[in-house]
Amino acid sequence: MHKLIVAPSVLSADFSDMGKAVALVESAGADWVHLDVMDGRFVPNLTFGPKMASDLRPMTRIPFDVHLMTLEPENLIPDFIKAGADWITFHIEATVHAHRHIEAIKREGRRAGISIVPSTALSSIEELLPFVDLVLVMTVNPGFGGQSLIVSCLEKVRKLAAIRRALGLEFRISVDGGINRETAPAAISAGADVLVMGSAFFGASSPSTEVAGIKALVAHNDRV
Numbered sequence: 576m577h578k579l580i581v582a583p584s585v586l587s588a589d590f591s592d593m594g595k596a597v598a599l600v601e602s603a604g605a606d607w608v609h610l611d612v613m614d615g616r617f618v619p620n621l622t623f624g625p626k627m628a629s630d631l632r633p634m635t636r637i638p639f640d641v642h643l644m645t646l647e648p649e650n651l652i653p654d655f656i657k658a659g660a661d662w663i664t665f666h667i668e669a670t671v672h673a674h675r676h677i678e679a680i681k682r683e684g685r686r687a688g689i690s691i692v693p694s695t696a697l698s699s700i701e702e703l704l705p706f707v708d709l710v711l712v713m714t715v716n717p718g719f720g721g722q723s724l725i726v727s728c729l730e731k732v733r734k735l736a737a738i739r740r741a742l743g744l745e746f747r748i749s750v751d752g753g754i755n756r757e758t759a760p761a762a763i764s765a766g767a768d769v770l771v772m773g774s775a776f777f778g779a780s781s782p783s784t785e786v787a788g789i790k791a792l793v794a795h796n797d798r799v
């Protein structure tokens with residue numbers, strides 16, 4: 576079983592002070608920084624490119640979890656590797672040769688993830704499961720923070736966890752969208768071990784209390 580990872584998304588942070596946002600992620604006791612890269616084509620919003628990751632890289636040792644919501648993510652993968660991304664996840668809906676890109680990421684010593692939006696079936700990534708380090712199940716339609724979790728997406732998490740067990744694989748299962756202290760228990764019991772949190776972390780009056788609250792859920796599960 577993987578340790579639970581809390582990965583705050585800086586999409587909900589103040590873009591005029593990203594350095595402060597990353598410092599907050601670290602001081603609040605979270606595990607990874609989630610960087611949402613949007614191209615205005617795959618999703619109807621724009622964020623930032625590899626320069627943001629490379630400028631932030633010297634500020635922290637915390638792993639960078641890059642989520643590419645871009646068409647043809649292969650065009651950006653080399654630059655995010657150079658920028659110091661630790662985990663690079665892209666969408667199956669956005670490219671043709673996903674296996675090739677996964678291998679390219681792993682060849683550079685980074686971890687590779689594949690993601691699906693709510694309308695994409697799990698079967699579309701079945702062939703990739705033995706090769707990936709992470710599967711990111713979108714629990715909202717990507718593009719914006721602050722949306723409500725689509726509960727039916729957790730069924731895909733449950734199925735993935737069962738496949739992982741049956742095949743003896745070790746990929747992590749990440750959930751992204753609408754995760755907070757109320758929805759986290761259902762995501763964790765479905766099998767998620769990476770929780771991406773945007774608005775619930777950056778909108779909290781005490782982000783460290785949010786992180787501690789989420790981690791306590793697992794400590795509680797372990798006891799029962």
Ligand code: DX5
Binds near residue numbers: 586642
């Ligand atoms: C959505 C992004 C998410 C987003 C989550 O397109 O991929 O990472 O920041 O934000 P919340 O937690 O507010 O739903």
Ligand code: ZN
Binds near residue numbers: 584610751771
């Ligand atoms: Zn994301």
